Amino acid sequence: xxxxxxxxxxxGLRVAVAGNEILKGVDLAIRDGEVHAIMGPNGSGKSxxxxxxxxxxxxxxxxGTAKYEGKDLLDMKPEERARAGVFLAFQYPVEIxxxxxxxxxxxxxxxxxxxRGEAELDPIDFLQFLERKLKAIGWDDSMMNRPxxxxxxxxxxxxxxxxxxxxxxxxxxxxxxxxxxxDIDALKTVAxxxxxxxxxxxxxxxxxxxxxxxxxxxxxxxxVLADGRIVKSGGPELAHELEAKGYDWLRDAAMVx
Amino acid sequence: MAHVEQLVGSYRAWASNGxxxxxxxxxxxxxxxxxxxxxxxxxxxKQEAWRFTSVAPIAEGSFELAKPPARVPTxxxxxxxxxxxxxYRLVFIDGFFQRSLSTPFxxxxxxxxxxxxxxxxxxxxxxxxxxxxxDRPFSALNxxxxxxxxxxxxxxxxxxxxxIQLLFLASxxxxxxxxxxxxxxxDREARASIVETYATLDGGVYWTxxxxxxxxxxxxxVDYTRxxxxxxxxxxxxxxxxxxxxxxxxxxxxxxxxxxxxxxxIGAVMAGPGGTLILNGLYLLAGQQHADHHTTxxxxxxxxxxxxxxxxxxxxxxxGVFTGxxxxxxxxxxxxxxxxxNNLLLSADAHADSQPQLEIYADDVKCTHGSTVGPLxxxxxxxxxxxGIGERxxxxxxxxxxxxxxxxxxxxxxxxxxxxxxxxxRLAEQ
Numbered sequence: 303x304x305x306x307x308x309x310x311x312x313x314g315l316r317v318a319v320a321g322n323e324i325l326k327g328v329d330l331a332i333r334d335g336e337v338h339a340i341m342g343p344n345g346s347g348k349s350x351x352x353x354x355x356x357x358x359x360x361x362x363x364x365x366g367t368a369k370y371e372g373k374d375l376l377d378m379k380p381e382e383r384a385r386a387g388v389f390l391a392f393q394y395p396v397e398i399x400x401x402x403x404x405x406x407x408x409x410x411x412x413x414x415x416x417x418r419g420e421a422e423l424d425p426i427d428f429l430q431f432l433e434r435k436l437k438a439i440g441w442d443d444s445m446m447n448r449p450x451x452x453x454x455x456x457x458x459x460x461x462x463x464x465x466x467x468x469x470x471x472x473x474x475x476x477x478x479x480x481x482x483x484x485d486i487d488a489l490k491t492v493a494x495x496x497x498x499x500x501x502x503x504x505x506x507x508x509x510x511x512x513x514x515x516x517x518x519x520x521x522x523x524x525x526v527l528a529d530g531r532i533v534k535s536g537g538p539e540l541a542h543e544l545e546a547k548g549y550d551w552l553r554d555a556a557m558v559x
Numbered sequence: 560m561a562h563v564e565q566l567v568g569s570y571r572a573w574a575s576n577g578x579x580x581x582x583x584x585x586x587x588x589x590x591x592x593x594x595x596x597x598x599x600x601x602x603x604x605k606q607e608a609w610r611f612t613s614v615a616p617i618a619e620g621s622f623e624l625a626k627p628p629a630r631v632p633t634x635x636x637x638x639x640x641x642x643x644x645x646x647y648r649l650v651f652i653d654g655f656f657q658r659s660l661s662t663p664f665x666x667x668x669x670x671x672x673x674x675x676x677x678x679x680x681x682x683x684x685x686x687x688x689x690x691x692x693x694d695r696p697f698s699a700l701n702x703x704x705x706x707x708x709x710x711x712x713x714x715x716x717x718x719x720x721x722x723i724q725l726l727f728l729a730s731x732x733x734x735x736x737x738x739x740x741x742x743x744x745x746d747r748e749a750r751a752s753i754v755e756t757y758a759t760l761d762g763g764v765y766w767t768x769x770x771x772x773x774x775x776x777x778x779x780x781v782d783y784t785r786x787x788x789x790x791x792x793x794x795x796x797x798x799x800x801x802x803x804x805x806x807x808x809x810x811x812x813x814x815x816x817x818x819x820x821x822x823x824x825i826g827a828v829m830a831g832p833g834g835t836l837i838l839n840g841l842y843l844l845a846g847q848q849h850a851d852h853h854t855t856x857x858x859x860x861x862x863x864x865x866x867x868x869x870x871x872x873x874x875x876x877x878x879g880v881f882t883g884x885x886x887x888x889x890x891x892x893x894x895x896x897x898x899x900x901n902n903l904l905l906s907a908d909a910h911a912d913s914q915p916q917l918e919i920y921a922d923d924v925k926c927t928h929g930s931t932v933g934p935l936x937x938x939x940x941x942x943x944x945x946x947g948i949g950e951r952x953x954x955x956x957x958x959x960x961x962x963x964x965x966x967x968x969x970x971x972x973x974x975x976x977x978x979x980x981x982x983x984x985r986l987a988e989q
Contacts, residue, residue, distance in 0.1 A: 380945045381944045381947050381948060381953075384947035390945055396936070396939050396955075399961065401959070413952070451959070470947070
């Protein structure tokens with residue numbers, strides 16, 4: 303692991319939704335350039351962690367802190383987090399009626415550019431910029447004039463999340479089960495895109511149920527989340543161990559801790 | 560009832576004076592109309608078709624027949640209401656045809672009053688043959704006062720690509736009623752694009768009671784857009800009735816955001832097999848506006864497709880009413896009918912009523928319908944915010960998307976872009 307100050311530092315994070323405590327004290331530190339994977343059984347709180355970091359209003363933080371670039375992430379509105387460089391690839395991307403994909407992408411990119419004091423891109427400049435990004439993920443522009451995610455297949459929706467990731471160039475990218483529901487070709491495309499985007503100034507937090515995606519994206523650290531706590535952390539080999547042994551032995555570990 | 564008598568009285572005065580030179584068949588149409596209106600009186604909320612809309616402000620108000628405008632506006636005055644600079648257009652002020660502001664085309668794009676004498680056979684064949692009056696008091700009242708309005712005719716296989724504009728402006732006369740009557744006849748395999756607009760130059764309290772009949776011949780194609788942007792104290796009552804022949808295509812687009820009280824009865828009869836109909840509407844209401852769209856699609860022939868989409872955006876204390884009646888007649892097999900009505904409530908005091916009415920008398924058909932009423936989707940809001948878009952902007956974007964979904968179906972690009980700009984302006988005000 304590289305040394306240096308953490309880009310994201312989560313300590314003792316406890317989170318509830320609808321009165322149920324889901325995260326029961328999560329500690330996590332991610333440094334610039336690192337790729338962390340969070341694995342765990344269904345209901346362990348993986349998606350809650352991803353969503354609460356992005357600022358989803360349905361979750362209540364009971365205790366703990368999350369510092370991003372040294373600032374209090376939990377005190378920021380979702381749009382402020384995004385403008386500061388946090389990106390969540392949704393597990394279930396939302397359909398937006400009447401707004402085309404390209405209009406949406408340009409609105410989002412320009413919101414970030416305004417924040418950075420950069421000039422907004424007009425439709426023509428944006429289209430050129432978009433062409434390059436599309437090429438990088440092996441897409442043509444056929445999905446760009448359709449309403450956001452409307453009528454998209456499951457795989458197309460996930461790929462659209464990765465396109466947004468490529469366009470918005472975040473500093474911390476959180477992928478919430480981006481691999482679920484993808485066929486092997488789509489999975490490879492997503493992994494290739496993520497690998498291309500790996501950079502010393504960008505970190506990834508990859509939430510996944512399966513080890514499959516990690517065959518193509520080699521993480522620096524693998525965490526196992528069970529019953530709202532990180533019960534084990536290790537190198538990439540931990541993912542293979544989980545694949546072989548399943549999650550049951552960890553539940554017992556969680557009980558012990 | 561006093562007001563019914565007032566209207567009948569003003570009809571008698573008008574019929575014996577200015578309108579007395581009309582041909583007999585037209586006089587019969589008018590007499591039939593006023594007799595029917597006198598019988599029916601104004602509708603009330605006990606009637607099924609008027610459950611959600613009270614016309615008391617009209618029925619209890621006092622409205623004189625509009626007089627010719629004291630001053631004819633200039634082209635500059637009306638420019639803000641022209642959606643397109645070029646093309647044929649007919650302009651009416653307070654219901655009176657304005658030759659100086661219009662660009663007619665012989666007797667094919669012309670004032671109805673003119674063609675009643677110049678193309679008597681054609682007008683007589685169609686006028687009043689489609690818009691029912693039996694149980695429609697407003698349509699009956701309009702028939703009584705049939706005089707001025709727009710006439711558009713396309714002979715077989717003719718094409719006018721650029722949209723024809725029909726513009727109806729109220730000049731600001733107070734407490735008047737205007738009865739525009741329009742007839743559009745597109746013959747076999749002809750193509751036309753038409754836009755009909757209602758607006759006001761000077762606001763005030765007035766009442767528009769319009770009827771438009773649209774006849775689409777076999778294999779013809781018509782794109783018809785109607786924009787209702789009356790003044791915010793105006794009453795707008797209208798009937799749009801279409802009749803389609805075999806293998807014809809009719810795209811009807813409606814954008815309504817004017818008037819204090821608006822009621823629009825839209826009827827579409829698919830009389831020949833293989834017809835295609837799109838009914839695509841948007842209502843944007845705020846303040847205390849009330850708009851009622853009452854639509855009836857009548858599948859009278861087999862192998863026809865009708866797709867109906869109405870979206871409403873309601874703010875403040877506005878109320879939107881939508882009724883989507885679909886009749887599939889016996890023998891109208893292979894009907895493909897789809898209806899959706901989505902209402903977006905931007906305020907806790909806004910209200911929407913949505914009622915589908917399906918009457919299906921054939922067994923081999925596909926009919927679907929769905930409606931929604933609710934606030935902005937919080938999941939969609941979070942999705943946009945999570946991409947860096949501020950909450951205010953995200954709300955604006957999602958609201959616009961609701962409208963854009965309807966505008967996106969308009970094939971005539973210059974018109975779509977104009978309406979898009981108008982809708983954006985309107986949403987920015989809210």
